[in-house]
Amino acid sequence: MKYSQWIGLACTILVIIACYLPWIEIAALSTILTGMDGQGTNLGKPGKLHIIFCVPACILFLLPYIWAKRVNWFFCALGLAWAVRNFLIYARCEMGTCPERKYGLYIVLIGSVLMLAAALFPDMKIVNKQSKPL
Template structure:
C-alpha cells in the first residue's frame, strides 16, 4: 500500500494522544482513569509502555529498510497485545461495580490495531535478481 507508513504513523500518534484521554470512569470512586492515572496507581501507568511502543513504531515506519519493517511488525504485535491487556483491565468489573468505558480506551485499542495492519502492508521496493542465461 502506498500510504501505509503514513497511516501507521497517524495510528501511533493516535495511541499517544489517546493515552492522555479518559479511558474509564469509576462511579464508586467518582474518578476518571487515563493511561497515566489510576487510583493509588493500582493499574500502573500503561500509557508509558504504549508511548514507548508508539515512538519505536514511528521510527521504524520512517526507516525504509526491510529489517525495520520486520522489527516494526513485532513491535506493533506486542503493542496490540498490551492494548488488549489494558482494555481488559480497565473494563473489568470488580465486586459488581463496572466502570463506564470512555472514548480514549477505544481510540487506544483501535490505534494499536490500525498500526499493526499498517505494518502488514509496507511500501518498500524489493529488488529482484534477474539471472541472465
C-alpha cells in the same frame, strides 16, 4: 498499501495522545482514569508501555529498509497485545462496580489494530536481482 507508512505513523501518534485521554470512569470512586494516571487504584500507568512501543514503531515506519519493516511487526504486535490486555483489565467489573468505558480506551485499541495492519502491509519496492546466465 500506498500510504501504509503514513497511516501507521498517524496511528502511533494517535495512540500516544489517547494515553492521556479518559479511559474509564469509576462512579463509586468519583474518578476518571487515563492511561497515565491510575489514582486510587492498583492499575498503574499502562500508557507508559504504550509510548515505549509506539516511539520505536514511529521511527521504524519512517525508515525505508526491509529490516525496519520486519522489526516494526514486533513492536506493533506487542502494542496490540498490550492494548487488548488493558481493554480487558480496565473494562472489567470488580466487586459489583462496573466502570464506564470512555473514548480513550477505544482509541488506543483501534489505533493499535491499525498500526499492526499498516505494519503488515508496507509499501516496499521489490527489486529483482537477475543472476547472470552461464
